[in-house]
Amino acid sequence: MGTLPLAQLTTLRTGGAPSRMIDASTTDELIAALRDVWSTGDPWFALGGGSNLFVGDEPFDGSVVRILTHGIERMPSPVPGRVRLRVQAGHDWDSLVAYAVGEGLGGIEAMSGIPGTVGAAPVQNIGAYGQEIVQTLAEVELIDESTGDVSTVPAAELGLGFRTSVLKHHYGSVPARRAVILSVTLDLAEVGPGGRRIAGDQLRTALRLAPDDEVTLAWVRERILETRRSKGMVLDPDDPDTYSAGSFFQNAVVSASFARTLPDECPRWPVAPDLDPVLVIPLAAFDGYVPPPTSVQSDVKVSAAWLIEHSGLSKGFKLPRSRAALSTKHALALTNRGDATAAELAELARFIQGRVQSEFGLILQPEPVLVNVEL
Known part of the structure; x- marks a missing residue:
């Protein structure tokens, strides 16, 4: 097919046309397209929903593979009371949430309304209101760029952290593992259509629920969608506030000592430190003295907004x-308030970074993947 301007395929509505665009509607087509593109050595990227991309104005001198696969397969879980869903990478994320809620399967309902595709979800460990995909992700099927091989990888090997994984292309760096997700398998709880108590404080607060209140999955989904709409975070062609890439800057993770330099009113959340490694003292060298444990201060996540x-x-x-x-x-x-260029958005982003740095001494980092554009 001919190539389309990426401004038509991204939620920020920026980006020139690539040299080559390949649509992949099945897993076999996707694997073949990626292997073909990789064999050329040309620049490339995979495009799902385009909701986490910021693309430059100039034509992209490379290939874009559009992931258009979709489908949900229901499978048994090894854990009683749970069900597994294997979902194709191009499937719309919110359509998956709607399906899970309709089937009485819990674990992703608080992530209703997040734009994008299922395959992109583990790449930055999407989350909202205390739910993150790391809590329900069992495994992914992916294809590695270096070998072209397809493999099934357990969630534990993906390095899932706050809005990150080994697959994510962070600004200014390359992913630890260059691969494309073909399918995602989630392990969800069989909740059913009835009411239940909400466990997480963050989600209860967002929904204004008391600890003993019981609500259905469908009720949670509808309230979350209402909340996101009020913040312009559900795509709406009539609302220019939704022509964005969601949160453009990451909440900053800083040291506890740096956090103390910020005003007390700045919202902050502790980031759990890594557990101390196990101390092993060879028996032959043990003299009865065990060094005291070192105190580790947690890093702190602070509100970029x-x-x-x-x-x-x-x-x-x-x-x-x-x-x-x-x-x-x-x-x-x-x-994008109407035909803004990538240059205009980048100018605004740099201005914001400069103001925050001059006021508070830290540089905010962009959340979206930047293609053909720099800050």
Whole structure:
């Protein structure tokens, strides 16, 4: 097929046309397309929902493989009271959540309304309101760029952390493992259509529930969708606040000592430190003395949205004559207010980084994958 401008295929609505575009509607087509592209050695990237991409204005001198596979296969789980769903990488994430809720399967309902495809979900360990995909992910099927081999990889080998994995292309670095996900297998709880108590404090708070309140999966999904709509975080062609890549900047993870330099009002959450390694002392060398454990202070995650707003940039802020602006509903989202170029969005992003750095001494890092554009 001919190539389309990437501005038509990304939620930020930026990006020129690639030299080559391949549509893959089945797993076999996807594997063949990737092996073919990799054999050329040309620049490439895989495109799912385009909701976590920021693409430059110039034509992309390389290949884009569009992942259009879809389908859900229900399988038994080795754990009683649970069910496994194997889902094709191109399947729409929110359609999967709707299916799971309709089947009475719990574990992903708080992630209703997140745009994008299922295959992209583990790459940055998507999450919302206390639920993350790491909590239900069993395994992925993927194809490695270095070998072209297809393998099934357990979730434990993906290095899943806060909005990251070994597969994620962080700004300024390359992924630890260059591979494309073909399918995702989730392990979900058989909850049924009835009401139940909500376990997580974060989700209960978001839903304004008391610990003893019982609600259905369907009720949770609808409330979450309402909340996301109010923040412009559900794609809506009539709402320019939704022409974004979601949160453009990551919440910053800083040392405990640096966090103390920030105003007390800045929201922050402790990041659990790695457990101390097991201390092994050879018996022949043991003299009865065991060194005391070292105290490790947890790193702290701080709110990027708070830092932006308190550096003097309010919701809706834009530079003069620019068509790029902060969302009027959410200070973390950079939005395309109508035919903004990637250059305009990048200019706004750099301005925000500069203001936050001058006020608070840290540089916010972008969340989306940047292609053909730099900050």
